[in-house]
Amino acid sequence: MSEQQFKRYTVTSALPYANGPLHIGHLAGCYIPSDIYVRYLRSQGRDVAYVCGSDEHGVAITIKAKNEGKSPQEVVDHYHEMMKSSFKEFGISFDHYSRTSAKVHHETAAQLFLDLYEKGEFVEQVTEQYYDEEAQQFLADRYIEGTCPKCGYGQAYGDQCEKCGSSLSPTDLINPVSKLSGSVPVLKETKHWFLDLGRYTPFLKKWILEDHKDDWKNNVLGQCRSWLEAGEGLQPRSMTRDMDWGIPVPLKEAEGKVLYVWFDAPIGYISSTKEWAMENGIDWEPYWKDKGTKLVHFIGKDNIVFHCITFPAILKTHGEFILPDNVPANEFLNLEGDKISTSRNWAVWLHEYLEEFPGKQDVLRYVLTANAPENKDNDFTWKDFQARNNSELVAIYGNFVNRALVLTHKYFGGRVPERKGLSPFDQETLEAAHDFPGKISVALERFRFREALALMMDFARLGNKYLADTEPWKTVKNDEERTGTILNIALKIAADLCVVSEPFLPHTAGKLAQMLDLPPKSWADFGKGDFIMEGHSLKKPSLLFEKIEDDQVEAQVTKLHQAKEKNEGKAPLAAPMKEIVSFDDFAKLDMRVVTILQAERVKKSKKLLKLIVDTGLDKKTVLSGIAAYFTPEELVGKQVTMLINLAPRRMMGELSEGMVLMAEGGDGSYKLLQPHETTSTGAQIS
Numbered sequence: 001m002s003e004q005q006f007k008r009y010t011v012t013s014a015l016p017y018a019n020g021p022l023h024i025g026h027l028a029g030c031y032i033p034s035d036i037y038v039r040y041l042r043s044q045g046r047d048v049a050y051v052c053g054s055d056e057h058g059v060a061i062t063i064k065a066k067n068e069g070k071s072p073q074e075v076v077d078h079y080h081e082m083m084k085s086s087f088k089e090f091g092i093s094f095d096h097y098s099r100t101s102a103k104v105h106h107e108t109a110a111q112l113f114l115d116l117y118e119k120g121e122f123v124e125q126v127t128e129q130y131y132d133e134e135a136q137q138f139l140a141d142r143y144i145e146g147t148c149p150k151c152g153y154g155q156a157y158g159d160q161c162e163k164c165g166s167s168l169s170p171t172d173l174i175n176p177v178s179k180l181s182g183s184v185p186v187l188k189e190t191k192h193w194f195l196d197l198g199r200y201t202p203f204l205k206k207w208i209l210e211d212h213k214d215d216w217k218n219n220v221l222g223q224c225r226s227w228l229e230a231g232e233g234l235q236p237r238s239m240t241r242d243m244d245w246g247i248p249v250p251l252k253e254a255e256g257k258v259l260y261v262w263f264d265a266p267i268g269y270i271s272s273t274k275e276w277a278m279e280n281g282i283d284w285e286p287y288w289k290d291k292g293t294k295l296v297h298f299i300g301k302d303n304i305v306f307h308c309i310t311f312p313a314i315l316k317t318h319g320e321f322i323l324p325d326n327v328p329a330n331e332f333l334n335l336e337g338d339k340i341s342t343s344r345n346w347a348v349w350l351h352e353y354l355e356e357f358p359g360k361q362d363v364l365r366y367v368l369t370a371n372a373p374e375n376k377d378n379d380f381t382w383k384d385f386q387a388r389n390n391s392e393l394v395a396i397y398g399n400f401v402n403r404a405l406v407l408t409h410k411y412f413g414g415r416v417p418e419r420k421g422l423s424p425f426d427q428e429t430l431e432a433a434h435d436f437p438g439k440i441s442v443a444l445e446r447f448r449f450r451e452a453l454a455l456m457m458d459f460a461r462l463g464n465k466y467l468a469d470t471e472p473w474k475t476v477k478n479d480e481e482r483t484g485t486i487l488n489i490a491l492k493i494a495a496d497l498c499v500v501s502e503p504f505l506p507h508t509a510g511k512l513a514q515m516l517d518l519p520p521k522s523w524a525d526f527g528k529g530d531f532i533m534e535g536h537s538l539k540k541p542s543l544l545f546e547k548i549e550d551d552q553v554e555a556q557v558t559k560l561h562q563a564k565e566k567n568e569g570k571a572p573l574a575a576p577m578k579e580i581v582s583f584d585d586f587a588k589l590d591m592r593v594v595t596i597l598q599a600e601r602v603k604k605s606k607k608l609l610k611l612i613v614d615t616g617l618d619k620k621t622v623l624s625g626i627a628a629y630f631t632p633e634e635l636v637g638k639q640v641t642m643l644i645n646l647a648p649r650r651m652m653g654e655l656s657e658g659m660v661l662m663a664e665g666g667d668g669s670y671k672l673l674q675p676h677e678t679t680s681t682g683a684q685i686s
Helices: 024-043 059-068 072-090 103-118 197-210 218-228 261-280 301-318 350-356 361-370 382-412 424-445 449-470 480-501 506-516 550-568 583-587
Strands: 008-013 047-054 096-099 122-132 144-147 174-178 186-196 236-238 240-242 257-259 293-298 333-335 378-380 591-601 609-614 619-624 639-643 649-651 654-656 662-664 670-672
Touching: 008 024, 008 261, 024 047, 024 293, 024 333, 024 350, 024 361, 024 378, 024 424, 024 449, 047 072, 047 261, 059 072, 072 096, 072 350, 072 361, 096 103, 096 261, 103 257, 103 261, 103 301, 122 174, 122 236, 186 197, 186 240, 186 301, 197 218, 197 236, 197 301, 218 301, 257 261, 261 301, 361 382, 361 449, 361 506, 378 382, 382 449, 382 480, 382 506, 382 550, 424 449, 424 480, 449 480, 480 506, 619 654
Parallel strands: 008 047, 008 293, 047 096, 333 378
Antiparallel strands: 122 186, 144 174, 186 236, 240 257, 591 609, 591 639, 609 619, 649 654, 662 670
16 A cells, blocks of 8 residues: 555654663664654645554563662653653653553553453463472563573573573573573463464465565564574464463453463553543554554564564454554664673663753764664764764754855845745756755655654755855855845745754754744645745744763763773672661571581572581471582581571572571672571670
8 A cells, every 4th residue: 555545654763762761772773763754744745643652561570670679660650750851851642641551551452362362362371481499480471581592592581582582481591591590390271271383374375475575674584584484483472471460361260361462562562552642532443443544553673573573463353453564674873892781781861861961961862873774783972972973963953054044044034035046056056956855755765764863864955065166155255146045045944954863853944944934834734835935034043963972972881891891890898788677676596506417409599508407405407598608518517597486488499598697798709607606506786
């Protein structure tokens, strides 16, 4: 279907996990490209619903909550608000930004699951799933790490290898390890509901590899082809998980289970559209069910499988929804030659950038678009950031606009002069200017945002070169009429540039429109006459961009390396103090000096040693997570401190009857708490 035949557009950006702030990798991956595309569509006068929201049910959320000692709800509440406000300040113009904890989303996802269940589309299976005996819980895919069987990467997740992009199942991993306890998980039976993706292989092959072979990006087609044409083919995928955080599976026999996050999350696009439609008193269904709607998903390459295979299979199975017309996924953005890493704090965080570079949202938008990883991984450097700002935004775009407005105020009292007696160079310039909006439009509709941005800057170069070649500051000395014509043409280019640059540089375009006192104009207005006419009065000009100095970028590079060194070097000398307890609570603890009689490793656990200790009262068995620091042989005969009245706990099939006390050093090492001289076994600590 051609662009002119589409009645409306539904545009989505990948739902960001609400487990941390936004960084430039997120922006370059899908949020800036989608915003450029949507702003262009709106300027064309097209009907658009641009939706997104926080993904609040991923395993990444529960991992973050566990690490911070918070509830998952506390984590998602904090990061949802942070991301929402950062998007708004940066200028990402969502029509609606929702969250998957919203009631309408829970209802929508549960109902869609029930619809498929009632059609008999799920395969109910009792399977063996990894279970952490130490933590006493089933492990979701991302709680398991191991070696990828396809590329050998040692830190692949249970659902996907982020190095080679392969879709995996936890049992595919070599040497799997639980991220909860570090122990080797065991397989345990559990019941789940699977979507047999293999059934959709013929449909997916035709839909992707035939119907969209000419309009989808090669990186997307390549990944899809690798899954669809792999020897084993697409496998059944469980749409439920054993977890206590997420959307409960709406079946009586599924107590304690939630919907798989990649069943749940993409439905967030639908529920966000519902909320937007309700708030605006319109019908949401045409945006998801009318074949005259163009659905476009903007994502990063790590989400291709879910948006091109899993979610379309779910929509196709349901039967009422349209399928994505395009999924223009970007590759990854690196930072200063290294992979962006949130754990190492090797990132440029959006909320920090907005604080440290106030008013420079468009500079970052420009640099990340000019250097976007559209077809391959790319690299962001602060030196390139500075160079593009100073040599392109300041020296070309800003210089052209400033010259045109300042000279008009200086020579013509701030009013647009008449255009008379066009020279061949004037005609040539006007013809070139006429072609730019169309060229940029073609690039944008083909999702070639780097190309479109380069054309936009070439448009500014045209204006800058025109002024440099015609030199109105010289012609004004003896030919005011010629000077007026030159500035009239320059101002026409500036007004056109204001409209075509809005999708890329919305804040800048807004400032320029104010200075030109330009009434609301859009892409749809090209060809209907000049945007500003002779005699039009201009506002006072001001600089659109400022130079970025060496010390500013040096400070950012230093900040990066200091953060990296801190996270890779020594830990803080001391942990924060815990909550104050009463003396009565402390008095309940029975700590004693005990003697270790026997020690051995616990099978299938990398952390645990099994100790038999003499407490002076009896002998107890203790499982202690000290295998990485001590061998069994060196512990036998040692006197250590133990909490002997701790409630027993079963771990790895053994009952642990207490806790050996240790001190954690600032470098991550552990030391046993021992009496400085031999004392009687069973001596109390008080």
